[in-house]
Amino acid sequence: MADKPLSRNPETWHEATRLVHGGGLRSQYGETSEALFLTQGYVYESAEIAEARFKGQEPGFIYSRYSNPTIAMFEERMCLLEGAEAARATASGMAAVTAALMGQLKAGDHIVSARALFGSCLYVVQELLPRFGVASTLVDGTDLAQWRAAVRAETKVFFLETPTNPCLEVYDIAAIAEIAHEAGATLVVDNVFASPVLQKPLRHGADCTVYSATKHIDGQGRCLGGVILASREFIDKHIHTFLRQTGPALSPFNAWILLKSLETLRLRVAEQVRSAEKIADALSGNRNIERLIYPGRPDHPQADIVRRQMTGGGTLISFALEGGKEAAFAFSNALSIIKISNNLGDAKSIITHPATTTHQRLTQEARAALGITDGLLRLSVGLEDAEDLIADLRQALTAIDRKGLAAE
Numbered sequence: 001m002a003d004k005p006l007s008r009n010p011e012t013w014h015e016a017t018r019l020v021h022g023g024g025l026r027s028q029y030g031e032t033s034e035a036l037f038l039t040q041g042y043v044y045e046s047a048e049i050a051e052a053r054f055k056g057q058e059p060g061f062i063y064s065r066y067s068n069p070t071i072a073m074f075e076e077r078m079c080l081l082e083g084a085e086a087a088r089a090t091a092s093g094m095a096a097v098t099a100a101l102m103g104q105l106k107a108g109d110h111i112v113s114a115r116a117l118f119g120s121c122l123y124v125v126q127e128l129l130p131r132f133g134v135a136s137t138l139v140d141g142t143d144l145a146q147w148r149a150a151v152r153a154e155t156k157v158f159f160l161e162t163p164t165n166p167c168l169e170v171y172d173i174a175a176i177a178e179i180a181h182e183a184g185a186t187l188v189v190d191n192v193f194a195s196p197v198l199q200k201p202l203r204h205g206a207d208c209t210v211y212s213a214t215k216h217i218d219g220q221g222r223c224l225g226g227v228i229l230a231s232r233e234f235i236d237k238h239i240h241t242f243l244r245q246t247g248p249a250l251s252p253f254n255a256w257i258l259l260k261s262l263e264t265l266r267l268r269v270a271e272q273v274r275s276a277e278k279i280a281d282a283l284s285g286n287r288n289i290e291r292l293i294y295p296g297r298p299d300h301p302q303a304d305i306v307r308r309q310m311t312g313g314g315t316l317i318s319f320a321l322e323g324g325k326e327a328a329f330a331f332s333n334a335l336s337i338i339k340i341s342n343n344l345g346d347a348k349s350i351i352t353h354p355a356t357t358t359h360q361r362l363t364q365e366a367r368a369a370l371g372i373t374d375g376l377l378r379l380s381v382g383l384e385d386a387e388d389l390i391a392d393l394r395q396a397l398t399a400i401d402r403k404g405l406a407a408e
């Protein structure tokens with residue numbers, strides 16, 4: 001549990017310091033690097049102490065499904081980064097999303113969600129929740145009138161991700177939070193694409209932020225993880241018991257990896273954003289690219305919201321190639337440094353063809369409605385030299401030119 005700051009006055013520190021020292025729990029050995037407590041349980045000095053711990057009358061750890069010192073350090077560091085009162089870590093991003101929604105909802109309730117969601121999140125909203133009697137309505141996240149019109153007396157939760165996967169639409173968190181609150185609902189924001197460095201949804205009125213820590217937070221492709229951040233009241237009311245009793249706990253080993261990764265998160269994301277800006281400019285106007293989307297460019301459709309809500313354009317660029325799937329595959333296969341995979345926020349640059357991978361479960365019509373065309377590619381910009389990445393992308397564009405797949 002990370003409901004209390006564990007370090008001395010960390011609230012007075014700047015973000016970079018919080019990410020290095022925040023939440024540190026040093027053991028009696030005085031280790032420099034945070035310890036990995038690879039234990040499922042804890043020994044009590046007496047039966048009376050065991051009883052008091054279980055009754056919540058005395059602080060301390062009980063069982064690693066509930067919490068663990070390494071996990072507590074990660075949660076506390078995340079609280080300090082996000083400006084949240086409380087956090088709970090989970091085994092994956094999907095465990096975080098599922099708990100944040102199911103922890104609040106019951107049969108008879110209604111959820112309103114943006115249509116442009118990661119495939120597994122869409123499954124939870126559109127298929128899983130309705131199986132338990134929770135009705136769902138999907139809206140165009142950019143259209144505030146649609147959010148307003150979707151509200152019913154039973155609406156309890158609004159849910160969105162911004163920027164969206166993979167078309168990088170940006171939604172106005174403050175305006176949508178206001179509509180949710182007027183309706184007596186909460187707003188949950190999946191902040192995976194922005195990362196906690198570039199966008200802090202709680203500051204814009206969201207009630208709960210969820211992460212796949214698998215992405216930028218690890219940032220080195222090593223482990224799965226998730227985290228839910230909110231007020232202490234929200235966590236106590238909706239999340240605490242749900243997670244304890246259903247058990248999607250983060251492994252202490254993965255918590256340790258994620259905790260250490262936070263130390264470099266700002267540096268990694270800042271460098272990735274710098275490279276993404278250069279790459280977006282280098283690709284823009286290329287005759288083989290019919291559409292290029294990067295939230296950091298002034299031609300992004302929601303550029304004004306990006307300026308208000310984010311402190312950088314992000315580490316992802318999406319672009320649609322002329323020539324559909326054939327061109328997208330030929331282009332991906334011609335890349336050398338950039339790898340074909342489906343992670344994002346990684347140190348290694350990654351190209352993804354959403355129509356045949358992350359969004360292949362959707363019908364062609366559903367994909368078309370979201371702008372996921374057969375020529376669309378999502379590029380997650382890594383930590384390689386931007387000039388090398390630009391050269392790799394250019395030689396792949398030349399390769400599709402040679403194959404006769406290029407635009408006329």
Ligand SMILES: Cc1ncc(COP(=O)(O)O)c(C=O)c1O
Nearest residue numbers: 092093094118165192212214225
């Ligand atoms: C926007 C978004 N939300 C949630 C998830 C789920 O995260 P995880 O794979 O850690 O369960 C992902 C994963 O790709 C994602 O892109």
